[in-house]
Structure formats: structure tokens, C-alpha cells
Amino acid sequence: MVNVINDRTTDYAKKVVSGEILASRKNILSCERHLRDMNLKVLRYHFDVERANRVIKFVELLPVPKTMENMELKQFQCYIIGSLFGWVDDEGNRRFTKGYISMARKNGKTLLLAGIALYDLMLGQEPKFERTVGIVSNTQKQATLAWKDAKTQLEALRVKSKTAKQGTKITPSVYELTNTKDRSVIKAFSREADNLEGELISTGIIDEAHLLKDTKVYEGIRRGQTFMENPSLYYISTAGSDLTVPFFDEYNYITKVLEGEETNERYFVFCAEQDNENEMHNPETWIKANPLLEDENMKEVLISNLQDDISEGVAKGEINSLLIKSFNMWRQDSSETYIQLSDWQKGYTDSKLDIKGRDVYVGVDLSRSEDLTALSFIYPTSDESYHVDTHVFVGTKGSIQEKSKRDKINYEKLVNTDNATLTTAESGIIDPEQVVSWLIDFINDNQLNVKAICYDPWESSYFVTKMEKETDHPLIEVPQNYRNLGPILKQFRLDVFEKRIKHNNNPNLNLAISNAITKMDNNNNMILDKKINRQKIDALVSLVTGYSQAMNHKFDREFEKFILSDDFGF
Incomplete structure (x- = not known):
């Protein structure tokens, strides 16, 4: 008689893909990948059902901290744990060295976090000795909360098992749980301290990753894992309200992985979210x-x-x-947010506009010497909408790598597209002559009919003088003040809401929209505000500057012309 093994991991995937269990689009794609990869003979990984079930069984021995009662794992929890531990290569190394696990609050996240940590402490083999399981969060308090849940569960195991009691040690004063047999530990860390430096964290668990403002924690963990054969790093978090944090970048990346735009066989994703606000x-x-x-x-x-x-x-x-x-x-949770990224994305189109010979309004935002200079282009279209795009010039003073890290845009990659140009100046400072030359060539090469070139008068004398000498394009000064920009910003935002603004997902504009915060004067006029230097809105500033004239564009209304012509009649 054949002994049939109950595969709780794959059962969940099948139910999601068949529609028996309703799931987010991302989780449907995740489950489809699981089922697809199980049938791929060329894949260098395979799914070990027995190994997955062994970890699931261990986690089910742990009590829920709030009730201290054992609970059978739900199907989605089996899928997460089974996937992380069951997918291996022929040597038994884990396939997934990185995991993105996200769901709404109060959905058993702690049970998953503590289960992963305690399994690696008690029964892990990667490495065989002196494993360090690091529970890391934005503050020591948050990291300690998660560590305390693992501590409570370990205490329960020690009561039930003499072997567990003899083989473990709890040191609350330094937030450590120790496996005395192989010298492995679970420790709580905070991004506030420098105590990640020098730590060799074999399994890193970043709790509430949406709270981290930079990549220091991630980089600290990864540095310690450089020479490990099979390290792990897991993000376990809800979504957040700050779209400039690294975890939102991670969210965008896992979306591309699941959609097949990026390939990463070693990244596991479980993202439980509503697919739309309705x-x-x-x-x-x-x-x-x-x-x-x-x-x-x-x-x-x-x-x-x-x-x-x-x-x-x-x-x-x-x-x-x-x-x-x-x-x-993910939502920008601020009353001062200019435009929600979700509203901006409703204007996305994958069709490229043929700009040859078109009318265009140009907006210019001249930068500080080491910053960005942005040129935006607004093309009125036949459906009385506007197709917008932006090109930036990037200063390299202080290294392009540091600038990419600070702005969270890969400028080195971006300059290989039509979206950016690096300064040619040896100093790394943006060369205004290069900007003018590029703009003139762009206009001439595409035979554009320039309706207006709009600029901020701040430090614009060279730009204006050069353009006046070399072209006859109309130049219009747009002062950057409440009275002047307030109506323009309101009209642009309204046109975004009404889906009259179309774009091709230019990363410069996406970043600017994510960062754009407004401030108001006593007359309820608004202006864009840069809260911190890293938050770049240059592309949006140039776009709105150009929109000051584009918003008044006289569209060619063919039907209206026909109605008013001599040819019309009954």
C-alpha cells in the first residue's frame, strides 16, 4: 500500500489557482509559479514535501502567545512556511534566500515570524553551528515585541520537553534565546543601534519593514551574509504610507517578479492585499x-x-x-499629499506617442549645481488630453552611485534610456550649455512645434540668453510663488483625476509624484514643498511649470469647426 503524503503547501496553491480560495492577484501569481515550477524538469530546484511538512509540524507545536493554546496552521500559513523550507536544490540548500510576506494587520504574522525564528534556532542546519537569527525592526521596542513572542513560545516548549529545556537558554537582559548544543541564538536588533555591524546573521527577519526609512538594516544583514552558503532574509510587514521607503521599492520589485518582468528564482512572495479600493x-x-x-x-x-x-x-x-x-x-497617508500615486498611475498607457512634428510645451527646472535639471514635455493630443514626459540631467558630484542610492533611482541604468543624461563636466556639476544643446537638438530632431518654453527665473540668465541667441522659440517666465503656481497646481491635479494626463511610467515623474507634498498660504493657495533634500520633485516642478501654458492650449475641435462652417446645414 502506497503511503500518500499530505502536501498542505501545494494544496493551498491549487485551491487559490482554481478559485476555491479567493486571493489577491499577486498571490494567484505566486501560487501559479509554485505549481508551474513543480512541473519544470529543467529547474534546478525541487519541492521536498516531507521537509516542508516537518517544519509545518514543528510550528504547530508552538502555542499562540495570546492564548497559549496550540493551533493548527491555516492553509495560507502552510503555504508560506512550506514554500520557504520545502523548496531546495539537490544538496538540500534552500531555494528561497529572500522572502516578502505581507498581509493586513491581525492575520497571524507573529506566529509565522516566531515559527521561522524558532525552527532555525532549534533544528536549523544553515550553518550547522552558531546560527544567528536576527529579528530586526525600526525600533528596539518593536524588535523586542517580536522577540518576546518567540521567548514565550520557547518557554512553553521548555515546559513540555526536558530535551528542549536542557538544550536552550533564555537571557532576557540582552534579548537572547540560545541553543546551547550548537551555540545558535535568536537576538533582537534595532536599526537605531550599530549592533548589526559585525554580526553574522544567518536568518534575518525584518519586522514591519515599511517603517524603515533607509537600506542600512538590509545592507548590514547582507554584509554579514557575504560568505554564507545559504543565508535567508525575510521581510514580514503590512503596507505603509510612505512611498519613499525601501520597502515600497521592494513592493514594486516583487510585482515585476510575479508579472514576469524580472527573473528571480530565489525570491518567495506572499502578498495578501485588495486588488482595488472598491x-x-x-x-x-x-x-x-x-x-x-x-x-x-x-x-x-x-x-x-x-x-x-x-x-x-x-x-x-x-x-x-x-x-x-x-x-x-500602499497609500500616501498625508493630508498634504499633492497627488496619490494610485491616481497618477490611472493615466498610464503602454502605447508610445509619435511626437514627430507635434505641438509641445516645454517646462524647465534648473538645478543646484550637483542636483538634477529637469526638462518636461507636454504634448496636446487629439482626444483633448496631454501626453507628458520628462528628461533629467544628473550631476555626478560626490559619485553617481551615492546619488542613485540617495534618490533611489538607478541613474547609471537610466542614462541608457531616453530618460536621463549624465553631465559631461569633469567637476560633476551640471553644465547648462549641455542642457541647452540637448534641448535644441531634441526639438530639431523631432521637428517639434514649440508653443512655449516655460522656466523659473531663478538662476536662469544663462539658459534664457543662450536660447534667445540660438532659437526663436517663445520663452515664458513662470515665477514659483503661491499666487502664480496655486491655480496651475490645482488645474493639473484636476486633469490627472479626470485622466487627461497620459504618461508611459517615466521613473523620474513617478518618483516626483511619490514625493510631492504641498503647503498652503492664508489664501488657500498651494505650492510644492521639498521637505528633505533626498525627496526629488524636480521632474514634477518642470512639468507643472510647462503646464502653466499647456493648460490653456486651444485644441483643434474639428466637429465644432464643421458646425460653424458654411458647409453645415439641414
């Missing part, structure tokens, strides 16, 4: 962001609590916060 009003879809709803015993309570959260959030006008926390959707 689903907030449809409880049947809430399992997409709240996978714990698969538990029928908890479903009624969870839905009731979510309904209460929605009612309260709507009453208080806190929809963004609700979408972030309860439905795991």
Missing part, C-alpha cells in the same frame, strides 16, 4: 488582504471588526489609513 465595500473579497478569514470559526468576528473599522474610518475621513492597515494597500 473591494473595501465588498466583504466577500476581504480574504484577499485578510487570509485568516479562511478560518470559519473566526470569520464572523473578523468581518464584524472590519466593518466597525470601516464605519469609523469613513466617519473620521481616515480612508487611507483604513486601506493601509486593514486592506494592506
